[in-house]
Amino acid sequence: MKSISFYLVILFALTAVSCSKVTDSNPDTEFEGGDCDGENWLIPCQQVVDGGPDQDGIPSIDDPKFSTVSEITFLEDWELVMGVKVGDNIKAYPHVILYYHEIVNDEVDETPIALTFCPLTGSGIGWERTINGEITEFGVSGLIHKNNLIPYDRNTGSRWSQMLNKSVNGDLKGLDISTVNVVEMTWGAWKEAFPDSEVLNTNTGFNRNYDKYLYGEDYPVNNSRILFPIYQEDERLDRKTLVHGINIRSVSKVYPIALFNPQLQVINDVFEGEKILIVGSSEMKVSVSFFRTLADGTELEFQPVNEDLPVIAEDQEGNHWDIFGEAVSGPRKGEKLKHTGGYNAYWFAWADFFNFPQINSF
Amino acid sequence: MTLNQVTKYLLLTVWIAVLFSFKGTAQTCSCAGAPLLGAQSSAPVFGGDLLIGISHEYHDISKLYVNGDIVENESTFRTTQSTLMEVHYGLSAKLSLSGTFTYVKKYRQTGLHTQNPQSLAVSGVGDGLLMLKYKFFDRLKPPSLQATIGGGVKVPLGSFDMRNDGFLLNADMQPGTGAWDGIVWSELTSSFDSSFPLNLFLITSYRFTGSSERFGTNDIYQFGNELITTTGGSTSLGEKIGYTAVLQYRSASSDQRNETKQPNTGGFWVSHISKLSYSINDRFSAHIDGRIPLMQELNGLQPTTSYAIMVSFFVNLSKRLNRFY
Structure with missing residues (x-):
C-alpha cells in the first residue's frame, strides 16, 4: 500500500514540479516570466501593468449606432458626454457607455476618428484614425500605464499612450497621433447646445448594463479609489479633481x-x-x-x-x-x-x- | 462537568467567536482560483487513518454578470483548471491533520468579437492549505451525529508575480495569492441506520485573508474574505455507488488595494453540486461532480462560473476501512 501512495505522490509532484509558465497566442513570446525589454518602449515599461481583461477584453465599439437627442432616455442631466464636431456633423458619446468600451471607432462627416476614454484617469481624447495614409481601428490593449488606457492600433499592433497621444511601442513607436477637438460637458448642457446632434446609443452590439457605472458611482469623486500605482503624487489638489x-x-x-x-x-x-x-x-x-x-x-x-x-x-x-x-x-x-x-x-x-x-x- | 468537557466547550466557544468576528465577505478572484476550501473531502479521518486524494477540476468562467444580471459575453472565454492533492491523516481518535496542494492552469481568450483573438495561459503551483481538525462530538448510536471543528492556514506557495511580455499579470490570473490566510472550519454530519441510508452534512468555512505587496513596497493588495457554507446529503445507490447532492453558498468581500475596495470584485454565489461516487474496492474510490450556479449577486461587472466539473480519485490507507463517499 505504501508503494501506491508513493506513486500517487510522485504523480502529483511530476505534474506540479513543471515550473510556472506563461504562454500567449503569439508563439515567439512564449517564455517563463522575465522582465520587459525597455528598448521596445518609449515609456518605462516597469510602470506598465496588465489591467486584467487582456487585449480586447474591454471591447471597443466598432459599429456605433446613434439616436437623436430627443430619443435618448437613459441619460440624466448631470451625466457627462464627450462631443465632436467635424464639418457640420456633431456627435455626442456618453461617458456611461464609454466606461464599458473605452474606445469608439467612428466616422464623422466621412472622417475616421476614434473617441478614446479612460475611466480610471477620466481622460477623454479624440484621435484621427488615418495614420500614414492608412485607416486603422483602435482597440483596448488591456495594458495600463499610470492608470491610463493604452490603446493599440489594429493595422500594426502598435501600442499608444492615450494621455501622451503617442505610440510608445511597436512599429509606429514614437509617432504622434493627430487629435480631434473633443468637448466634454453635462448632458443637460449638451442638449441645450446641440439639440439636433446625434448621440451614441446603447445599441452597441454588446450586452451591458449601461444604467450603472463600471467602476461605481463614487469612482470620479473618491480620492482613495485608485486602482494602480501613482508614481508621482502631487497633493496641491485632490486626486480626483x-x-x-x-x-x-x-x-x-x-x-x-x-x-x-x-x-x-x-x-x-x-x-x-x-x-x-x-x-x-x-x-x-x-x-x-x-x-x-x-x-x-x-x-x-x-x-x-x-x-x-x-x-x-x-x-x-x-x-x-x-x-x-x-x-x-x-x-x-x-x-x-x-x-x-x-x-x-x-x-x-x-x-x-x-x-x-x-x-x-x- | 469534566475537564475534558470544559476543554471541549472552551474550544467550541473560541471557534464560534472567531468565526463570527469576521463579517462575511470574500474573494472574487478565487472564483478563478483553485477550489481549496470548497473541495475539501468530508471523509472521516481519525485515529491513524490516512486518506490521499487527487482531484482535477475544470472550471468554465465565461459567464459575465453585472450585479445579479447575466449579460452576453461576446468577447472573452476563460477557464481555470486545478489539480489538487489532498492528504488527510488521523493523529488520534479526535484529531486529524490535512494538507492540500494545488497546481493551477488559467486560460483566457479575449477579443473573440475581433478578427485577432488573443489567448493567454498561465500555469504553476497554486497555494496550499494546512488544517487541523478536532472532532469534539461523536454519537454513534443512530441517528449518529458528529461535530468537528478545525482551523488552519492557506500557505502562499503559488506565484503571485507572474508576467506576460514582462508585464505583471492581474491578480486573478496569478496561480497564487501571495498572502497567508487564516481559516476556520466546521463540519456537522449525521446519518441514520441502515434501513434509511442517508448522510446529512453541513460544512462551513471562513477564510480571513492576509495581504501581499503587489506593485512594490507599501502597495498592499488583499483579496476579500470568503465564507463558504455547504449543506447536503449523500446516499447509496447500490453496493458500490453513492450520490451526493449539495447546495453551496459562497460570499466574498471586495478585494482591497491599500485598504480601498476594488471595483468589480466580491459578491455572493449559490451553486448546486451533484456528485457520483464509485467504490472500486475497500480502499479505492472514484468521484465525479458537477457544479452549476443557481444564482449570484456580484459587485459590478465580473466573469463568473458557467459550470465546473471535478474528477477525483481517493485511496484509503487506513488499517480500518470506512466507505468514504
Whole structure:
C-alpha cells in the first residue's frame, strides 16, 4: 500500500514540479516570466501593468449606432458626454457607455476618428484614425500605464499612450497621433447646445448594463479609489479633481473645472508665451481651450457669452464663437480657432504624467 | 462537568467567536482560483487513518454578470483548471491533520468579437492549505451525529508575480495569492441506520485573508474574505455507488488595494453540486461532480462560473476501512 501512495505522490509532484509558465497566442513570446525589454518602449515599461481583461477584453465599439437627442432616455442631466464636431456633423458619446468600451471607432462627416476614454484617469481624447495614409481601428490593449488606457492600433499592433497621444511601442513607436477637438460637458448642457446632434446609443452590439457605472458611482469623486500605482503624487489638489490641462513645449498648466464660475467664464491667458483662450463653467462641467492668435497674426480678446449655447464667447471684433472654436457670426464667420490639444483628466493622472503642472489661480 | 468537557466547550466557544468576528465577505478572484476550501473531502479521518486524494477540476468562467444580471459575453472565454492533492491523516481518535496542494492552469481568450483573438495561459503551483481538525462530538448510536471543528492556514506557495511580455499579470490570473490566510472550519454530519441510508452534512468555512505587496513596497493588495457554507446529503445507490447532492453558498468581500475596495470584485454565489461516487474496492474510490450556479449577486461587472466539473480519485490507507463517499 505504501508503494501506491508513493506513486500517487510522485504523480502529483511530476505534474506540479513543471515550473510556472506563461504562454500567449503569439508563439515567439512564449517564455517563463522575465522582465520587459525597455528598448521596445518609449515609456518605462516597469510602470506598465496588465489591467486584467487582456487585449480586447474591454471591447471597443466598432459599429456605433446613434439616436437623436430627443430619443435618448437613459441619460440624466448631470451625466457627462464627450462631443465632436467635424464639418457640420456633431456627435455626442456618453461617458456611461464609454466606461464599458473605452474606445469608439467612428466616422464623422466621412472622417475616421476614434473617441478614446479612460475611466480610471477620466481622460477623454479624440484621435484621427488615418495614420500614414492608412485607416486603422483602435482597440483596448488591456495594458495600463499610470492608470491610463493604452490603446493599440489594429493595422500594426502598435501600442499608444492615450494621455501622451503617442505610440510608445511597436512599429509606429514614437509617432504622434493627430487629435480631434473633443468637448466634454453635462448632458443637460449638451442638449441645450446641440439639440439636433446625434448621440451614441446603447445599441452597441454588446450586452451591458449601461444604467450603472463600471467602476461605481463614487469612482470620479473618491480620492482613495485608485486602482494602480501613482508614481508621482502631487497633493496641491485632490486626486480626483477634474482639470482641463494643456501642454505647450513640455510645460503643463491645468484649470480645475470646479473652480470656474457656474456660468461660462473666460480666461484670456498667456502661457509659455502663447495667448490662450480658456472657457469653462463649473455648472456645465465644461472647459475648452484655444489659441487666441489667428493665422493672420490677429490677437483676440474674449468675453463670455452666456445663455446662448453653443456660443460661448465674443471677441473685440464682434465675432461670436461656439464651444468648438468656430465663428458662427461676425466678420470671421466660418473661421476656426486653433485647438490647444488640451483635454480633461483627473488631477492625479495629470500630475503623474506631466512634471509639476502649473495650476491656474482663479 | 469534566475537564475534558470544559476543554471541549472552551474550544467550541473560541471557534464560534472567531468565526463570527469576521463579517462575511470574500474573494472574487478565487472564483478563478483553485477550489481549496470548497473541495475539501468530508471523509472521516481519525485515529491513524490516512486518506490521499487527487482531484482535477475544470472550471468554465465565461459567464459575465453585472450585479445579479447575466449579460452576453461576446468577447472573452476563460477557464481555470486545478489539480489538487489532498492528504488527510488521523493523529488520534479526535484529531486529524490535512494538507492540500494545488497546481493551477488559467486560460483566457479575449477579443473573440475581433478578427485577432488573443489567448493567454498561465500555469504553476497554486497555494496550499494546512488544517487541523478536532472532532469534539461523536454519537454513534443512530441517528449518529458528529461535530468537528478545525482551523488552519492557506500557505502562499503559488506565484503571485507572474508576467506576460514582462508585464505583471492581474491578480486573478496569478496561480497564487501571495498572502497567508487564516481559516476556520466546521463540519456537522449525521446519518441514520441502515434501513434509511442517508448522510446529512453541513460544512462551513471562513477564510480571513492576509495581504501581499503587489506593485512594490507599501502597495498592499488583499483579496476579500470568503465564507463558504455547504449543506447536503449523500446516499447509496447500490453496493458500490453513492450520490451526493449539495447546495453551496459562497460570499466574498471586495478585494482591497491599500485598504480601498476594488471595483468589480466580491459578491455572493449559490451553486448546486451533484456528485457520483464509485467504490472500486475497500480502499479505492472514484468521484465525479458537477457544479452549476443557481444564482449570484456580484459587485459590478465580473466573469463568473458557467459550470465546473471535478474528477477525483481517493485511496484509503487506513488499517480500518470506512466507505468514504
